[in-house]
Every structure is written in C-alpha cells, then in structure tokens.
Amino acid sequence: MxxxxxxxxxxxxxxxxxxxxxxxxxxxxxxxxxxxxxxxxxxxxxxxxxxxxxxxxxxxxxxxxxGDQLRAKSTLITEMHTKWVHKDGTGDVIPIGEEGLRCVKRSxxxxxxxxxxxxxxxxxxxxxxxxxxxxxxxxxxxxxxxxxxxxxxxxxxxxxxxxxxxxxxxxxxxNLFRTQVAQAVTSYPNGHGLSNHFLYLWGDKLLLGRVPIDEKTVYWFVVQEVNPKDFESKEDSRVVRDLTVEALKDCPAEVVEMVKRCRFPYIESDIxxxxxxxxxxxxxxxxxxxxxxxxxxxxxxxxxxxxxxxxxxxxxxxxxxxxxxxxxxxxxxxxxxxxxxxxxxxxxxxxxxxxxxxxxxxxxxxxxxxxxxxxxxxxxxxxxxxxxx
Structure with a gap:
C-alpha cells in the first residue's frame, strides 16, 4: 500500500x-x-x-x-396484526395511525x-x-x-x-442482549398477494415481523433468544437461513416459505x-x-x-x-x-x-x-x- x-x-x-x-x-x-x-x-x-x-x-x-423520493419506493402500512403461534384465532388488529409506516430497502x-x-x-x-x-x-x-x-x-x-x-x-x-435478529427481503416476481399490514407473530422466545415493501417484495425479521455459538457461521447466509427456518418450524407454512425463498439473510446482535x-x-x-x-x-x-x-x-x-x-x-x-x-x-x-x-x-x-x-x-x-x- x-x-x-x-x-x-x-x-x-x-x-x-x-x-x-x-x-x-x-x-x-x-x-x-x-x-x-x-x-x-x-x-x-x-x-x-x-x-x-x-x-x-x-x-x-x-x-x-x-422523503418524497423514498415514499415512491414504498407502500403505506396503516395496521399491525398481532398473532401468537400457539393460539388459534385472528389475533389483534392495531391501527398505526393516519401516517402509518413505510418500509424501504436500505440500498x-x-x-x-x-x-x-x-x-x-x-x-x-x-x-x-x-x-x-x-x-x-x-x-x-x-x-x-x-x-x-x-x-x-x-x-x-x-x-x-x-x-x-x-x-x-x-x-x-x-450492552448486548441475548437476542439476535435475522432479517432479509424476499422477492415474489409474480406478486406476494399480501394485504398491506405489519404482521407481528409471537412464539416461544421468538418474534417474527413481516412488512410489504411494494407489490413484489417483503421485508421480514426474526428476533430470537440464542446462544452466540449457534451463529458462529453467521457470515454464511445459508446457515442463517437454515437456522431461522428451523426456529420457525411451528409457524404458518407461508411464513416458513417466505424465509426459504430469500437469498441473503443478515444477522446482527441487539444492542x-x-x-x-x-x-x-x-x-x-x-x-x-x-x-x-x-x-x-x-x-x-x-x-x-x-x-x-x-x-x-x-x-x-x-x-x-x-x-x-x-x-x-x-x-x-x-x-x-x-x-x-x-x-x-x-x-x-x-x-x-x-x-x-x-x-x-x-x-x-x-x-x-x-x-x-x-x-x-x-x-x-x-x-x-x-x-x-
């Protein structure tokens, strides 16, 4: 150099x-x-x-x-749907407000x-x-x-x-929590067909969030309590994806399939x-x-x-x-x-x-x-x- x-x-x-x-x-x-x-x-x-x-x-x-430039690349979300993995029913529907939220790709x-x-x-x-x-x-x-x-x-x-x-x-x-977040964007070339709401899915020491970005892409994250040794290979996106799919085994099939379809999941510690x-x-x-x-x-x-x-x-x-x-x-x-x-x-x-x-x-x-x-x-x-x- x-x-x-x-x-x-x-x-x-x-x-x-x-x-x-x-x-x-x-x-x-x-x-x-x-x-x-x-x-x-x-x-x-x-x-x-x-x-x-x-x-x-x-x-x-x-x-x-x-602001306007980024709004054009996102979808307005005005509701949050909260559900539990081990409970039947539709769960709670919580209005976010008139301004709602929008999800934007980091790039x-x-x-x-x-x-x-x-x-x-x-x-x-x-x-x-x-x-x-x-x-x-x-x-x-x-x-x-x-x-x-x-x-x-x-x-x-x-x-x-x-x-x-x-x-x-x-x-x-x-300070570090004993939790880590796996997150990614999943693409659906023919459209995902989801309604415009923010899904909050609670499991046993696990939380999944899903937000549509536009008609063909969805952002998701999975927060879970983990042993840091479980993610020693966290730079390998395939390992991250496989571990996340395993953690979601009791979740609805469409959620598991969403994670399987993603290409490059990322993982980070909560701080x-x-x-x-x-x-x-x-x-x-x-x-x-x-x-x-x-x-x-x-x-x-x-x-x-x-x-x-x-x-x-x-x-x-x-x-x-x-x-x-x-x-x-x-x-x-x-x-x-x-x-x-x-x-x-x-x-x-x-x-x-x-x-x-x-x-x-x-x-x-x-x-x-x-x-x-x-x-x-x-x-x-x-x-x-x-x-x-």
Whole structure:
C-alpha cells in the first residue's frame, strides 16, 4: 500500500458512511456547512435488508429533502396484526395511525442520501487507526491506515457500536442482549398477494415481523433468544437461513416459505447505547428501538444545533480557534441535552422488548404492563417530532 504523509484540515469530519453518517452530512449540507465523511469500505455500504420508518423517521427524511423520493419506493402500512403461534384465532388488529409506516430497502435509503451530497463529501477506503485530541485547541487529528492525517475542528462519530469516537470519549462498550435478529427481503416476481399490514407473530422466545415493501417484495425479521455459538457461521447466509427456518418450524407454512425463498439473510446482535457529546466531538446514531429513525432525528438536531452557533460554516469562519472551540462545545452540549431524554426513553423500551422475549411468563406480564402503561406502548415514540433543520 502506498503511504501518504500529507495532512488536511477540515471544519467537520464524520466517521462512518452508513445511514447515520450520510444523513448527518446531508443535514449539515442543507444548512450550508461543509463536512467530510470517512467511510471504511471502498464503496457505499448499501447492502442489507430494509428498514420500517414511522412518522418520526419520515419527518426527518422530509427535512433532509429525500422523503418524497423514498415514499415512491414504498407502500403505506396503516395496521399491525398481532398473532401468537400457539393460539388459534385472528389475533389483534392495531391501527398505526393516519401516517402509518413505510418500509424501504436500505440500498434505496443510502443511495438517496449519498446522491444528495456533493461527490467530494465522501471519502472511501479510510481505515482509521487512531484519534488524538489537541489539549490546547480541543481539535482532533484522525490518523488513517495509509499514513495520512485529517485534522478537524469538530469530529462526529457515526461508526456504530464499535465506534472509534466512542472509545475516544471513554464510553463503555454497548450492552448486548441475548437476542439476535435475522432479517432479509424476499422477492415474489409474480406478486406476494399480501394485504398491506405489519404482521407481528409471537412464539416461544421468538418474534417474527413481516412488512410489504411494494407489490413484489417483503421485508421480514426474526428476533430470537440464542446462544452466540449457534451463529458462529453467521457470515454464511445459508446457515442463517437454515437456522431461522428451523426456529420457525411451528409457524404458518407461508411464513416458513417466505424465509426459504430469500437469498441473503443478515444477522446482527441487539444492542443498547447512548448518544452523547463533549468538547468538540460527539456521537450520532443509536442502537435503540427504531435505531435508523433515531439516527435521522440525530442528524436533523445536530445540524440545527451546529448551524445556530456556526451560521456561516466552520470552514469559511474567520473566528479564532478559541472561539470556534467555545461555540462548537456549546452546540454539541445543546445537542446532547436535547437528545438525552429521547434516547433514555428509547433505551428503556429497547431493554424491555429484549427482556420480554427472554423472560419467564410472570416477568413478561410485568414488563408488558411497564411497557404499555408507563412507557406509552408500541407507537408513542413514533409520533415524536425532532423539529426543523
């Protein structure tokens, strides 16, 4: 590998080119603030299954300017049908609301966000080996594997649960549940024939969700309590699919067939973490319930907070380093305050949902009471409005 030794100076550097990083860059771009996204992979990370967004996510999409584009690639879902594997009957039908939810392929989301950014905003193949902070200015030096260094006045970590920025902040690793999620998109060339509802199918320590994306594609996920050793070969999609089919053996035949038909299921661990910010660096994106929707909220709020303190953008600013440090710190602390209680609520809901799946029946009853009566139930958090850019 050719080693580069040059240094670059940027106003804002974002680590991670997934949905959170791209949305944050787009929010800043909409406010006239330049940023550079450092992505580890050589191309856009647009692989993956799909994501269901409620009102809170679509509100953020609209402010980022990609809402209508993504709505055109999705189907409106206004009802949730909840059923139990070992119980007869039709189950419960729960209205989601007028806004409902829509499920979008992850590749469509990533492409829409990236296409709305200037081409020079994203740097690929950037493998970060260290992040240092200047003790005088509080600015940061991001050291890359090829030997180059990117100095920045504000550093934003959108690089997931193993975040380099989180380690710089001194945060503990995120808590892991004893659950894992297998998910995929199944295609039906002649149409799936399903009604437009969100199916929630509960089994013994298992939960299946199914959402139509359009007339020919369906997104599904299976959450189950597992021993991590059962998924040592989780990178092999065939192993993931076979293990998931086995777990669904008591489910309706159409559900099992849906999983068998998929080509590339993905698996990931459920996590819980917190957003925070100190000095001139912060985190965005969340591993809580509605994680992608929360990441979009983060992007809008963070761009708003920074632009209020830096209306002309950091790169073109004539302010001294000391004033930039002060203003950036004020903006990021405001962002952390605004998001703290929101993330606390979502973390509590995430914890309870993971606990319900793995708990005994008496504990499940208690957790369900807390979830529905104290934390607002299934959809209260989806009506949240993160405000304008």
């Amino acid at each position: 050719e080693m580069r030794t040059q240094e670059e100076l940027h106003g804002i550097v974002i680590i991670g080119g997934g949905i959170s990083g791209l949305a944050t860059a787009l929010g800043l771009h909409k406010k006239g603030m330049k940023s550079v996204v450092l992505e580890r992979s050589e191309t856009l990370r647009n692989t993956g299954a799909a994501i269901a967004f409620f009102h809170n996510g679509w509100h953020a999409f609209d402010h980022l300017g990609v 469509d989301i990533v492409d829409a966000l990236a296409d709305s950014l200037p081409s020079e905003s994203i740097r690929f193949g950037c493998r970060i080996v260290a992040v240092e902070t200047d003790p005088v200015t509080s600015f940061h030096a991001v050291h890359l594997e090829d030997g180059s260094v990117m100095r920045t006045k504000v550093l934003i970590g959108c690089d997931g649960s193993n975040s380099v920025v989180a380690k710089t902040l001194g945060l503990k690793p995120p 819980m973490d917190n957003d925070c910010g100190w000095g001139c660096y912060t985190l965005a994106g969340s591993g809580t319930i509605q994680g992608a929707g929360t990441a979009l909220e983060d992007a809008v709020v963070l761009a708003r907070c920074l632009s209020q303190e830096m209306p002309i953008g950091l790169s073109e600013s004539k302010m001294s380093d000391q004033e930039i440090q002060i203003r950036a710190g004020v903006a990021l602390r405001r962002y952390a305050r605004e998001r703290r209680w929101r993330i606390l609520l979502l973390s509590a809901k995430s914890y309870l949902l993971g606990s319900i799946l793995c708990a005994s029946w008496p504990k499940r009853f208690v957790f369900l009471i807390i979830f529905s009566k104290i934390l607002g139930g299934k959809f209260s958090h989806t009506k949240y409005d993160c405000g304008h850019l």
